[in-house]
Amino acid sequence: MPKLDTLQGSLDLLVLKILSRRPRTHGYAIMAAIQETSGDVLRAEEGSLYPALRRMEEDGWIRAEWITKDNGRRARIYELTAAGKKQLAAEESRWQAVTSAVNRILRTV
Amino acid sequence: MSLSSRLANAFRPDRLNRDIEEELASHLEEAIEQGRDPVEARRAMGRTAQHQQQSHDIHVIAWLESLRNDLIFGWRQLKAHKITSLAAILSLALAIGACTSAFRLIDALFLRPLPVAHADRLYVLSRKGIGFDNNPGEWNSWAYPLFQQMRDAAKDQADLIAVSYVDRTDITYKTDQEMEKANLQYVSGSMFDIFGLHPALGRLLTANDDRTPGAAPYAVISYDYWTRRFARDPHVIGRMVRIGDDIFQIVGVSEKKFTGTEPGTFIDIFVPTMMYRAVNRSDTTWISTLVVLQPGVATEPLRLKLAAISHAFEANRLKGETGLSQETLKNVLSNEFLMTPAPNGASGMQRTYGQALAALGALVLMVLLIACANVANLMTAQAAARAREMALRVSIGAGRRRLVQMVLVESGILALLASIGGALFAWWSAPFVISLINPPDFPLRLALPADWRVLAFGITVTMGVVLLFGLLPALRASSVQPASVLKGGDDPHSRRRVMQTMVAAQVAFCFLVLFIAGLFVATFQRLSNQPLGFSPDRLLVLTTTSRHAQPQVYWDQIADHLRAMPGVERVAQSGWELMSGSSWNDSISLNGGSPSTDLAYFLSISPGWLDTMKIPLLAGRDFRNSDAYPNVAIVNQTFARKFLNDEHPVGRFFEKASDHGTRDRMQVLGVVPDSYYSDVHSPILPVVYVPLHYIDASGRMLPLDKETFIVRTTSSNPLALASTLRQEVPRVRAEFHVSNIRTQQKIDQAQTVRERLLAMLAFFFGAVALLLAAIGLYGVLNYSLLQRERELGIRLALGARAAHIARQVTTGIVSAVLLGGVIGASLGAVSTRWIASLLYQVKPTDPAMLLLPAIIILASAALAAVPAVLRALHIDPAAMLRAE
Numbered sequence: 001m002p003k004l005d006t007l008q009g010s011l012d013l014l015v016l017k018i019l020s021r022r023p024r025t026h027g028y029a030i031m032a033a034i035q036e037t038s039g040d041v042l043r044a045e046e047g048s049l050y051p052a053l054r055r056m057e058e059d060g061w062i063r064a065e066w067i068t069k070d071n072g073r074r075a076r077i078y079e080l081t082a083a084g085k086k087q088l089a090a091e092e093s094r095w096q097a098v099t100s101a102v103n104r105i106l107r108t109v
Numbered sequence: 110m111s112l113s114s115r116l117a118n119a120f121r122p123d124r125l126n127r128d129i130e131e132e133l134a135s136h137l138e139e140a141i142e143q144g145r146d147p148v149e150a151r152r153a154m155g156r157t158a159q160h161q162q163q164s165h166d167i168h169v170i171a172w173l174e175s176l177r178n179d180l181i182f183g184w185r186q187l188k189a190h191k192i193t194s195l196a197a198i199l200s201l202a203l204a205i206g207a208c209t210s211a212f213r214l215i216d217a218l219f220l221r222p223l224p225v226a227h228a229d230r231l232y233v234l235s236r237k238g239i240g241f242d243n244n245p246g247e248w249n250s251w252a253y254p255l256f257q258q259m260r261d262a263a264k265d266q267a268d269l270i271a272v273s274y275v276d277r278t279d280i281t282y283k284t285d286q287e288m289e290k291a292n293l294q295y296v297s298g299s300m301f302d303i304f305g306l307h308p309a310l311g312r313l314l315t316a317n318d319d320r321t322p323g324a325a326p327y328a329v330i331s332y333d334y335w336t337r338r339f340a341r342d343p344h345v346i347g348r349m350v351r352i353g354d355d356i357f358q359i360v361g362v363s364e365k366k367f368t369g370t371e372p373g374t375f376i377d378i379f380v381p382t383m384m385y386r387a388v389n390r391s392d393t394t395w396i397s398t399l400v401v402l403q404p405g406v407a408t409e410p411l412r413l414k415l416a417a418i419s420h421a422f423e424a425n426r427l428k429g430e431t432g433l434s435q436e437t438l439k440n441v442l443s444n445e446f447l448m449t450p451a452p453n454g455a456s457g458m459q460r461t462y463g464q465a466l467a468a469l470g471a472l473v474l475m476v477l478l479i480a481c482a483n484v485a486n487l488m489t490a491q492a493a494a495r496a497r498e499m500a501l502r503v504s505i506g507a508g509r510r511r512l513v514q515m516v517l518v519e520s521g522i523l524a525l526l527a528s529i530g531g532a533l534f535a536w537w538s539a540p541f542v543i544s545l546i547n548p549p550d551f552p553l554r555l556a557l558p559a560d561w562r563v564l565a566f567g568i569t570v571t572m573g574v575v576l577l578f579g580l581l582p583a584l585r586a587s588s589v590q591p592a593s594v595l596k597g598g599d600d601p602h603s604r605r606r607v608m609q610t611m612v613a614a615q616v617a618f619c620f621l622v623l624f625i626a627g628l629f630v631a632t633f634q635r636l637s638n639q640p641l642g643f644s645p646d647r648l649l650v651l652t653t654t655s656r657h658a659q660p661q662v663y664w665d666q667i668a669d670h671l672r673a674m675p676g677v678e679r680v681a682q683s684g685w686e687l688m689s690g691s692s693w694n695d696s697i698s699l700n701g702g703s704p705s706t707d708l709a710y711f712l713s714i715s716p717g718w719l720d721t722m723k724i725p726l727l728a729g730r731d732f733r734n735s736d737a738y739p740n741v742a743i744v745n746q747t748f749a750r751k752f753l754n755d756e757h758p759v760g761r762f763f764e765k766a767s768d769h770g771t772r773d774r775m776q777v778l779g780v781v782p783d784s785y786y787s788d789v790h791s792p793i794l795p796v797v798y799v800p801l802h803y804i805d806a807s808g809r810m811l812p813l814d815k816e817t818f819i820v821r822t823t824s825s826n827p828l829a830l831a832s833t834l835r836q837e838v839p840r841v842r843a844e845f846h847v848s849n850i851r852t853q854q855k856i857d858q859a860q861t862v863r864e865r866l867l868a869m870l871a872f873f874f875g876a877v878a879l880l881l882a883a884i885g886l887y888g889v890l891n892y893s894l895l896q897r898e899r900e901l902g903i904r905l906a907l908g909a910r911a912a913h914i915a916r917q918v919t920t921g922i923v924s925a926v927l928l929g930g931v932i933g934a935s936l937g938a939v940s941t942r943w944i945a946s947l948l949y950q951v952k953p954t955d956p957a958m959l960l961l962p963a964i965i966i967l968a969s970a971a972l973a974a975v976p977a978v979l980r981a982l983h984i985d986p987a988a989m990l991r992a993e
Contacts, residue, residue, distance in 0.1 A: 026135070026136075026139070027132065028135075028136045028139035028140055028143070029139075031136075032143065046133070050129075050133065050136075073135060073138065074131065074135065075132075075135050075139075076131075076132045076135070
């Protein structure tokens with residue numbers, strides 16, 4: 001099975017979900033988490049992930065912070081805001097609705 | 110992320126880029142650390158630049174940064190075409206400035222609410238219909254007893270305020286010899302309270318100061334007068350000022366913002382109405398009545414109530430009146446009673462200049478449109494020159510919106526610069542126009558604050574202008590088809606069509622401006638060349654007063670003294686001077702018959718007055734010293750025709766029926782030609798000259814407290830004698846004081862101030878409009894020539910004749926000019942309906958009035974076309990084709 005770029009429209013959901021489980025995560029770790037947790041099926045391209053992070057930051061769903069890591073390097077870490085939690089819930093239920101609808105069609109037809 | 114940090118980002122893109130770069134670098138290191146192949150990881154990050162761009166675009170309001178670039182680029186573009194940019198900016202600045210200036214005047218006079226409480230509930234009372242002089246009109250003057258009745262009746266629904274006409278009068282803080290002028294107004298004591306005004310110093314007048322005639326000799330001065338006359342000296346409180354025979358004590362200074370209820374006039378001194386001598390007289394109308402409605406009161410029932418009181422009062426007063434014809438009484442009593450909203454006050458200046466200012470406003474608006482069309486053409490032409498650049502931009506991926514923005518920003522810079530120039534122009538020109546309409550000795554002053562209202566107007570005009578002249582070229586630029594342009598085959602015809610439409614519009618507006626300017630100039634010329642019936646050359650007019658009435662012999666002594674002065678040719682006396690606006694009128698009856706409906710106008714003159722004024726006698730003789738009022742009279746031709754059937758008037762008798770019931774029988778001693786009496790705009794009036802020496806019923810000669818000396822000087826500059834004469838009068842008798850000294854010429858000119866103003870400004874804007882339209886025309890011709898140089902060169906090379914080339918170059922323009930002219934002429938024909946009342950002996954339908962602008966425009970169009978045609982004819986086909 002070829003590695004899929006994240007499904008259209010689902011990147012926000014995945015990022016929000018990962019951040020809700022593991023707050024204060026940097027971009028690379030988010031990317032790695034998507035790849036790992038999906039069993040190497042899904043992957044987020046850097047070219048999509050970082051603009052998405054910027055956009056969500058601008059929308060107020062997540063907030064970012066520069067921290068200095070043990071090795072002295074700076075990293076930008078992200079966490080959910082209250083609005084982000086709400087957005088996650090909304091995206092999750094929308095996703096559920098869509099996938100179950102798609103499944104129903106696959107089953108019946 | 111807050112807006113401010115986004116704005117900050119727009120202007121600090123470097124820092125933001127660094128931020129993103131660092132994050133991506135940290136990502137890369139992390140990836141390598143996690144065991145990813147460095148080469149592969151770097152390749153995944155290979156599009157870093159693109160990531161950065163995308164992140165950045167999302168991160169900031171993208172256009173803010175592009176705006177910055179456009180601003181820089183636009184500025185460079187304008188600098189690259191210095192002369193055209195400068196011309197555009199100057200013409201726009203002039204037009205925007207003129208518009209703003211006109212707005213300032215109109216706003217100050219008509220739109221701005223008075224700075225008083227409840228200005229929105231302020232009304233003014235007036236009567237409209239046929240007046241005592243048998244002419245239609247509207248009057249806002251009332252007798253005080255009637256005002257009192259109305260005030261008491263309306264007590265629960267409204268506050269009524271009486272304010273007198275503003276009198277520029279002689280006052281003194283010291284001796285009679287140190288008289289000065291001040292604008293005096295009698296006002297209801299309650300006015301300050303009702304208007305919610307506070308004293309800047311001391312106290313204001315109250316209703317208590319206004320209860321008993323003559324009981325409260327207190328004065329409040331305005332802040333402006335306090336500043337001008339007393340340099341804000343706090344010790345002004347308690348100072349005594351003598352006005353006429355009364356001495357007033359200054360008790361306070363009014364609030365700074367309040368300059369009176371009449372826009373155009375600043376009040377210096379307010380005194381209570383109860384201090385006016387004739388306050389109890391029913392036959393003296395000297396106040397206007399302002400009404401401040403209580404909240405929620407309906408106007409119509411109140412108007413009806415007050416109208417009924419007014420009607421009953423007048424009916425009672427005129428009952429048994431024998432000095433007026435029955436028809437006059439009927440007319441006067443059926444006058445309509447009006448209650449008009451007056452949130453911005455009520456003043457004579459509003460009535461006199463309202464229409465003139467509106468006409469000027471319309472003219473400057475048209476000039477603005479012409480200027481806009483010009484700049485739009487300029488931008489279109491430039492856009493054409495830049496079509497390749499635009500096409501290139503589109504083909505390398507610039508968005509349409511970006512192009513629109515780029516051109517609009519350039520227009521915006523242009524408009525911004527123009528509006529700065531315009532603001533300076535408006536700042537200077539509005540007070541300048543006001544100074545032009547200053548009548549002699551009655552300084553007109555209009556508060557012209559440059560506040561948010563003016564600012565908002567200026568900004569709106571500028572924005573409108575940007576859209577008007579910037580949007581069209583911007584849209585055209587954005588719709589550019591790269592393929593066709595880069596091929597070199599853009600359709601120049603459509604662009605030329607747009608420009609020709611602009612030219613047609615310009616010509617139409619220009620025609621209209623010139624047409625109206627022509628009407629105003631012709632009106633002013635006819636008015637100033639109108640023979641007055643007397644000669645104002647070398648005439649000095651000395652309005653002379655005395656605190657107490659003085660016997661006639663003393664006045665004659667002064668006249669004799671002046672006569673003996675060097676440089677004086679003749680001296681005569683009269684009650685007042687001709688054309689001053691003062692008038693004295695009464696009905697005429699013959700052989701005890703009923704009084705006439707038309708009135709005759711009287712003027713008291715001394716023997717020799719006719720000679721001094723160079724009014725010849727047609728029949729009979731002049732007065733002698735022994736002649737006295739009321740026995741004899743000299744009449745003008747209109748009087749003789751109207752009342753004496755023109756049949757041997759000398760020696761005949763008539764009666765002057767005054768409205769006090771007296772009938773004075775007079776014998777005609779002489780007949781003189783017609784001359785204007787008080788107003789050059791109105792028809793010639795029937796005038797009766799009567800002797801200045803006035804003998805009352807008991808046979809005593811009445812003393813006078815005011816007379817006018819008319820002095821004909823030998824020098825052509827009569828004013829050279831003015832200060833000497835002013836000093837000589839009190840040297841004869843110290844009680845006498847020259848209140849005013851002017852030339853008769855100046856007095857006559859004051860009659861046509863409005864027409865002169867209109868003529869001057871309309872002429873100026875006409876010239877500007879013409880210049881702009883000619884520049885526009887030249888620009889368009891030049892452009893179309895550039896576009897077709899190749900084609901014309903080939904035609905010339907193939908042997909086309911000069912006339913043919915000239916026609917080729919000008920044909921589109923000629924039809925645009927003709928079309929514009931026809932539209933302008935029809936607009937002109939429609940517009941005259943609105944300005945008819947501003948014209949004098951000028952018929953808008955006069956073919957000459959339409960012909961003149963047509964000739965001027967055609968001539969300028971021809972002139973503007975000459976350079977283009979010449980250039981077209983001198984195209985060197987060989988050189989041109991080689992260059993291609």
